[in-house]
Amino acid sequence: MTDQREIALVDLLDRLLAGGVVLAGDITLRIADIDLVRVDLKALISAVGENVPSPWRQVNP
Amino acid sequence: MNDENLWYVYAVVRSPGPAGPPAGGTLGEGLATVDHRGLTALAEKVPATDFDEAPLRERLEDLDWLARVARAHHGVVAEAGRHTTVVPLRLATVCRGEQGVRRLLEEGEDRLLEALDRLAGAREWGVKLYVDEAAAPPAAEPAGGDRPDRAGSGRDYLRRRLGQQRARQDADDAAARTARHLHEALARAAADTVLHPPQQARLSGVPGRNVLNAAYLVPEEGEQRFRDALPPPDDLHTGLRVEVTGPWVPYSFTRTGPEEGTGP
Numbered sequence: 001m002t003d004q005r006e007i008a009l010v011d012l013l014d015r016l017l018a019g020g021v022v023l024a025g026d027i028t029l030r031i032a033d034i035d036l037v038r039v040d041l042k043a044l045i046s047a048v049g050e051n052v053p054s055p056w057r058q059v060n061p
Numbered sequence: 062m063n064d065e066n067l068w069y070v071y072a073v074v075r076s077p078g079p080a081g082p083p084a085g086g087t088l089g090e091g092l093a094t095v096d097h098r099g100l101t102a103l104a105e106k107v108p109a110t111d112f113d114e115a116p117l118r119e120r121l122e123d124l125d126w127l128a129r130v131a132r133a134h135h136g137v138v139a140e141a142g143r144h145t146t147v148v149p150l151r152l153a154t155v156c157r158g159e160q161g162v163r164r165l166l167e168e169g170e171d172r173l174l175e176a177l178d179r180l181a182g183a184r185e186w187g188v189k190l191y192v193d194e195a196a197a198p199p200a201a202e203p204a205g206g207d208r209p210d211r212a213g214s215g216r217d218y219l220r221r222r223l224g225q226q227r228a229r230q231d232a233d234d235a236a237a238r239t240a241r242h243l244h245e246a247l248a249r250a251a252a253d254t255v256l257h258p259p260q261q262a263r264l265s266g267v268p269g270r271n272v273l274n275a276a277y278l279v280p281e282e283g284e285q286r287f288r289d290a291l292p293p294p295d296d297l298h299t300g301l302r303v304e305v306t307g308p309w310v311p312y313s314f315t316r317t318g319p320e321e322g323t324g325p
Contacts, residue, residue, distance in 0.1 A: 007135070007306070008265060008266075008267075008306075009128050009131065009132075010260050010264050010265040010266075011187060011306050012131050012132070012135055013127075013131060014187075014257045014260070014274065014313075015185075015257075015276070015309065015312035015313055016131050016134060016135070016151075016152040016312065017152065018255075018257060018313065019149065019151075019255075019312035019313045019314070019315055019316075020149045020150050020151035020152060020154075020312060020315055021073075021148050021149070021150055021151065021169070021172065021173065021176060021315040021316075
C-alpha cells in the first residue's frame with residue numbers, strides 16, 4: 001500500500017472518520033460518538049494557525 | 062490478570078492472521094492478536110490515561126494527537142493489507158479487556174465475514190478534481206472593457222460585474238459537468254463508489270477548489286481498466302486538475318447493512 005509518509009492527513013481523515021466498520025461489543029467510546037464538527041473545526045483552526053498568527057496568542061505570551 | 066486493560070482494535074482479518082508478531086502499532090504496549098471463532102483482531106493494549114472514555118473524548122479534539130493516532134491506525138491497517146484482506150475498524154475503537162475484544166468479534170461476526178468476502182481482492186482508489194480559480198477563463202469583458210474606467214459610468218461597471226459573474230458561473234458549470242462525467246466513467250470501472258465531502262483548501266493546503274472527492278472500490282484485476290478511465294491531464298479544460306491517491310485498504314467500503322449500495 002502507499003507509503004504513509006506521502007499520505008496527506010486530510011485524505012486519511014476522510015477515510016478514518018467516515019470509514020471503518022462500526023461495531024458494538026464492549027466499546028468504551030468510538031469516534032462516531034465524538035462531535036466531528038468540533039474535530040473539524042479544531043483541525044481547521046490549527047491548519048490556519050500555521051500561516052496566520054492568531055491574535056489572541058500574542059496577548060497570552 | 063487485570064481484565065480492565067483497554068484494548069485499541071485496529072482491524073480484523075480472517076484467522077490465522079499474520080505469521081509471527083504483527084508489525085506496527087505505537088499507541089501502547091505493542092500490537093497483539095486476539096482470535097475468536099475464525100476471526101483475528103489486530104489490537105493493542107493502550108494506556109487508560111489516553112484512551113479511557115473521558116480523556117479520549119478530549120484528546121480527539123487535539124489535532125496533533127488525532128494525527129498520531131490516525132497514522133498509527135493506518136500503519137497497522139496498511140501493513141496487514143499488504144498480506145491479506147483486512148477490515149479496518151473505525152478510528153479509536155477501544156474495548157475493555159481481551160474479553161471485550163472477543164465479544165466485539167462475536168457480535169460483529171456476520172458483518173465482519175460479509176465485509177471480508179466483499180472486499181477480498183479489491184483496493185480503494187481516491188480521485189479528486191480541483192478547479193484552479195486563478196486559471197479559470199478570464200471574465201468576458203464587454204466591448205471596450207479594457208479601456209480605463211470612465212468615472213461615473215455605472216452602466217459599464219454593472220455590465221462588467223455581470224460579465225464576471227457569468228464567466229464564473231460558466232466555469233462552475235463546466236467544473237460540475239467534468240466532475241459528473243469523470244465520476245460516471247470511473248464508476249463504470251469500479252465495483253462500488255463513495256463520495257466524500259469536498260475538502261476545504263484551508264484544511265488540505267492544496268490550491269484550488271475541490272469539487273469531487275470520490276473513492277472507488279476496484280478489483281485488482283480491473284485496475285488497468287480503472288486507470289484507463291482516468292483522463293490524461295492534457296484532456297482536461299484549463300484550470301481543472303485531477304489528483305489520484307491510493308491504492309488504499311478499502312476504508313470507505315466497510316459499511317454493511319441497509320445503507321450499503323452507494324455504487325452505480
